[in-house]
Amino acid sequence: MEFEEYAAARGQDLVRLGFTVSGDYQRAEDLAQIALMQAFRNWRRVQRTEDPHNYVRRILVNSYLSMTRKRSFTEAPAADIDSERTVPDPAIDIVNSDDLWRALARLSARERVVLVLRYYQDMDDRTIAEVLGIKPSSVRATASRALASLRSARQYRRVDERLP
Template sequence: MEFEEYVSARGQELVRLGFTVSGDYQRAEDLAQIALMQAFRSWRKVRNVDDPHHYVRRILVNEFLSMTRRRSYSEAPTAEIDPQGAVPDHATDIANSDDLWRALATLSARERVVLVLRYYQDLDDQTIADVLGIKPSSVRATASRALASLRESKKTNRIDERLS
């Protein structure tokens, strides 16, 4: 697969992932662009791995987590912005829900990423662990803590119904 083919096939999906973890469409575009730029630099190696999208998705998630560690990053997602050109699906309805965004904004960046990869990207614990470079048991523990935090935030009924 050539780089241009990959971008055509998966570019919008990367922007949607960036939007879902960051809550900001401009930041999502930046994350996708950075991930694609880094993948392009070593595309010969990337295209030969088993799953190039997994590799690029990991770059995007790592960039987001690095971004949140910087002082200039604002943690509050701005869910009112709807990504243009996004393919509508049930996950978009969940992601655009105002109460869910506010609850997700209370989580740490890593907790938010774990929940997004699990419920929005529908990835299993092993794949999430590979993306984040941690153990599957850490993924489960992080998800458990994040869901417990969401339950404590008094949004339990509406959020739990959407996440289950």
């Protein structure tokens, strides 16, 4: 497969992965572009791998993790706005669906990547380990810690909602 064919076939998949990892559409497009650019530079090597798409996904994930380590990457989701409305907001369903994105944004970059690859990209631990360059046992441990963090944040929110 030529690079142009690969980019046309898998470009949107890379953007979706970038979005689920970063939570930002513009950053997702940047990550996909970086991954495709690096894959293009080394296309012969990419083609020789067992799974070229996994190789490019690994480039994208490593680019995201590298981006989060830089000082300029300090964006954080806005804090929840407290309001004392007496009438229920019709957009409450949208806000509730946004809770998962906010909880994911609070995880470390590696924890978020592991959960995204497992649950959004439907990868098994071995494949995730290949993409991240770590052992499958590290993938399981990271996923366990991340899920525990999400559960504790959810329980904290439940307790907080009961307070007047």
